[in-house]
Amino acid sequence: MWANSLVVLLPLVVYVLARPSPDCEHKVKEQLGAPPRGWTIHGPAPADHSIQLRIALPQPNFGVLEEHLYAVSDPVHERYGQHLSKEEVEELVAPHPESVDAVTEWLASHGIQEESIGRSPAGDWFNIRVPVSVAEEMLNTKYHVWQHADGDFLVRTTAYSLPAVVFDHVELIQPTTMFGRFKALxxxxxxxxxxxxxxxxxxxxxxxxxxxxxxxxxxxxxxxxxxxxxxxxxxxxxxxxxxxxxxxxxxxxxxxxxxxxxxxxxxxxxxxxxxxxxxxxxxxxxxxxxxxxxxxxxxxxxxxxxxxxxxxxxxxxxxxxxxxxxxxxxxxxxxxxxxxxxxxxxxxxxxxxxxxxxxxxxxxxxxxxxxxxxxxxxxxxxxxxxxxxxxxxxxxxxxxxxxxxxxxxxxxxxxxxxxxxxxxxxxxxxxxxxxxxxxxxxxxxxxxxxxxxxxxxxxxxxxxxxxxxxxxxxxxxxxxxxxxxxxxxxxxxxxxxxxxxxxxxxxxxxxxxxxxxxxxxxxxxxxxxxxxxxxxxxxxxxxxxxxxxxxxxxxxxxxxxxxxxxxxxxxxxxxxxxxxxxxxxxxxxxxxxxxxxxxx
Structure with a gap:
């Protein structure tokens, strides 16, 4: 059975564990070329405004999961219909321990302890709730209240950065540059x-x-x-x-x-x-x-x-x-x-x-x-x-x-x-x-x-x-x-x-x-x-x-x-x-x- 040899299918990737500090060099992770159409700055975001940040850690073996997905979904494949279990999927999308440790230490350097971190089932998403002032410090950015021409408001930024030592251990962080409107959704x-x-x-x-x-x-x-x-x-x-x-x-x-x-x-x-x-x-x-x-x-x-x-x-x-x-x-x-x-x-x-x-x-x-x-x-x-x-x-x-x-x-x-x-x-x-x-x-x-x-x-x-x-x-x-x-x-x-x-x-x-x-x-x-x-x-x-x-x-x-x-x-x-x-x-x-x- 393929599941018994799952570990053999996973590519071996080795990372050097970096120990971040809050004052190390930042690199731009994501940046908008211009504010999205219809949005203008209403004013600075209140420093005590509570924001829930979702931090995505890389899924280094997602390509392997995708191979399995197409195998079990192809009607002419010998494994058609042999769907994966919850545990098998989570193993394939889990981040490397080095990424988990690096991001956990970075958060700790900003006073965010383990008990305050929510995690997705596979551990590939971290969820934290922090004041805007802390998010700005972590991401070396400035949040504003943005207003849409139709009247909606969002607290967002147009760019954010990460310390170089965690840069490759984080795939993305939101809400930052996401200007999708809930009314548009x-x-x-x-x-x-x-x-x-x-x-x-x-x-x-x-x-x-x-x-x-x-x-x-x-x-x-x-x-x-x-x-x-x-x-x-x-x-x-x-x-x-x-x-x-x-x-x-x-x-x-x-x-x-x-x-x-x-x-x-x-x-x-x-x-x-x-x-x-x-x-x-x-x-x-x-x-x-x-x-x-x-x-x-x-x-x-x-x-x-x-x-x-x-x-x-x-x-x-x-x-x-x-x-x-x-x-x-x-x-x-x-x-x-x-x-x-x-x-x-x-x-x-x-x-x-x-x-x-x-x-x-x-x-x-x-x-x-x-x-x-x-x-x-x-x-x-x-x-x-x-x-x-x-x-x-x-x-x-x-x-x-x-x-x-x-x-x-x-x-x-x-x-x-x-x-x-x-x-x-x-x-x-x-x-x-x-x-x-x-x-x-x-x-x-x-x-x-x-x-x-x-x-x-x-x-x-x-x-x-x-x-x-x-x-x-x-x-x-x-x-x-x-x-x-x-x-x-x-x-x-x-x-x-x-x-x-x-x-x-x-x-x-x-x-x-x-x-x-x-x-x-x-x-x-x-x-x-x-x-x-x-x-x-x-x-x-x-x-x-x-x-x-x-x-x-x-x-x-x-x-x-x-x-x-x-x-x-x-x-x-x-x-x-x-x-x-x-x-x-x-x-x-x-x-x-x-x-x-x-x-x-």
Whole structure:
């Protein structure tokens, strides 16, 4: 068994243990060329403002973990499906003891003792809480309160340095240069409006999709329900089991609360068996996340995600994670609690658990360029750890087409944040992480690409090999010079797949609403992954885990190819949906019946 020889696979690296002192020479670790667009200095940061610093130690063997991840995720590899344990993953991402000692001594030199240091499960992140005055001394920098043109405030700096003796033992420290806005790390919901109390009856004959051969109720062109999704994606009559160990999870941020009463109303409306069973979800608080069940606090995003993901997969075990965090700083109300990029807190938490849900969806995202590249890559490495353990991660591709997250192409600025002020397409994160399955959007029956479907190419992550054939085929079909200089043709391409994204019937505060956005596509697609896992588990097979290599190879024929529509933005018409993979709908939408045969 490979695990027994794990130590043989790890490269031997020897560091000389350095003993830092607080007054030794500093070297610049990270520096912004210019303040990000829209941000100006409001004033100096209060010296006693409390800030939680997250210190990433290098993961010298991450490349080995990545090799294992691709081996267990490649359907033609002999180790396909042999996912790693929590302990095996932690061994592969653990920092060298020399790094741990060097950083611990550096912190001690600033009065931060062992008992005040929080550590991630693998010990590759240190967490400390210090006043701004101490952070400034440690990092040889100056923090300011920055204000965005839209009114948000952050405590950040544009550069920080580290003592030379710990420089190579630290990969990054945040919050420092991260100007991603919590409001920009938003639900990718595109629109919400009230729905009719009963599901409307379309006084028309059913729609027969000539391309897929499926028959869909005519009402699905105006209202999407669980039944519509099962009809569209060839899963009518599928009966999941409650006894095979299947599980589905939803992440919630920005004080978005999933309401149990609304879930019951949704079940009564669309999943009678779940209503009869009084099915509900397990709530897990992350970093102090709350679980308000007041009807007035019900979140459209949280309700959308839980209702459709759990409605599609009932009776699989369901979990809702509530991760604390909201706009972190209002300078006129004293010293508040500062916060970080929330994916980090959630990753620390979920990686500490031995049995996370087998598929987890997130419908939140940010412009890739608002997240420092070092942090985006480190968070992406965390997602890879979950994939290696057999977890499928899905994320919305965004609602700005090829643009900057603004759903109105007319008001998108699409200006780079690196000080050069170039016009460019703006990909989203975490969808751009190659270890996540990015889900774009479609609408109508027969399906066409929805104009707001986020798509394009990462500027941080290189195109993974599993995408090469599909994406090169798409790029070769583009007329020469199309969008020259506006995107990185060698970057990781998004989305991977798509699903319906308009007029989802969601209950909020007891009332039905119609919701649109790729925030609907991600939990819907996650639901079908959950159904595929159910089929595999019934046959004694392992869960799908990191699915992208499978989707682009053996399972590629299990998708409905979407060939119409485009995703305008940045003053352009964006990319066109076309035969094969495209940067609007990816490989297309799922045909569950075909996929089940391909994966079981």
């Amino acid at each position: 938003k639900s990718t919901i595109h629109s919400v409006h009230k729905a009719n109390a009963p599901i409307p009856s379309a006084n028309s004959p059913p729609i027969v999709d000539a391309a897929t051969g499926v028959t869909v109720d005519a009402s699905c062109n105006s209202t999407i329900t669980v039944t519509c999704l099962k009809e569209l994606y060839n899963a009518v009559g599928v009966t999941p089991s409650a006894h095979v160990g299947n599980s589905v999870g939803i992440t919630g941020y920005l004080e978005q609360f999933a309401n149990r009463a609304d879930l019951q109303a949704f079940f009564e409306d669309q999943v009678p068996a779940a209503a009869a069973a009084k099915s509900t979800f397990k709530f897990i608080s992350v970093n102090g996340g709350l679980d308000s069940q007041n009807a007035s606090d019900a979140g459209v995003e949280a309700n959308l995600d839980t209702q459709f993901a759990f409605g599609l997969t009932f009776p699989a075990a369901s979990t809702f994670y509530s991760t604390a965090g909201e706009p972190p700083f209002i300078p006129d109300i004293g010293t508040p609690t500062d916060t970080n990029e929330p994916y980090a807190q959630w990753l620390d938490f979920v990686l500490s658990h031995p049995s996370p849900p087998l598929v987890i969806s997130t419908s939140y995202g940010d412009d890739e360029q608002t997240v420092p590249e070092s942090f985006a890559k480190r968070a992406c490495a965390g997602f890879a750890q979950l994939g290696a353990r057999g977890v499928t991660l899905t994320a919305s591709s965004g609602d700005g087409g090829v643009g900057d997250g603004d759903p109105d192409p007319a008001t998108q600025q699409c200006i780079t944040n690196d000080g050069t002020n170039r016009t460019a397409f703006i990909p989203g994160f975490p969808a751009s992480c190659p270890f996540i399955t990015a889900v774009g959007g479609t609408f109508l029956v027969p399906e066409t690409a929805v104009p707001f479907s986020g798509g394009g190419f990462s500027n941080f992550f290189a195109r993974p090999s599993y995408q090469d054939a599909a994406v090169e085929g798409f790029l070769n079909k583009l007329p020469k010079g199309t969008f020259a200089g506006l995107f990185n043709p060698n970057g990781r391409a998004i989305p991977d797949v798509s699903a319906q994204s308009v007029n989802f019937r969601v209950f909020v505060a007891g009332e039905p609403n119609l919701v649109a956005g790729t925030s609907a596509s991600s939990p819907a697609f996650a639901g079908f992954i959950g159904l595929l896992n159910d089929g595999r588990l019934k046959k004694g097979l392992p869960p799908l885990g990191f699915v992208n290599p499978l989707l682009y190879s053996k399972a590629a024929s299990g998708f409905n190819d979407i060939t119409t529509g485009n995703n305008p933005g940045c003053g352009t018409e964006g990319f066109n949906a076309t035969k094969g993979w495209d940067a609007v709908t990816g490989l297309g939408t799922p045909n569950f019946g075909k996929l089940l045969k391909l994966v079981t």
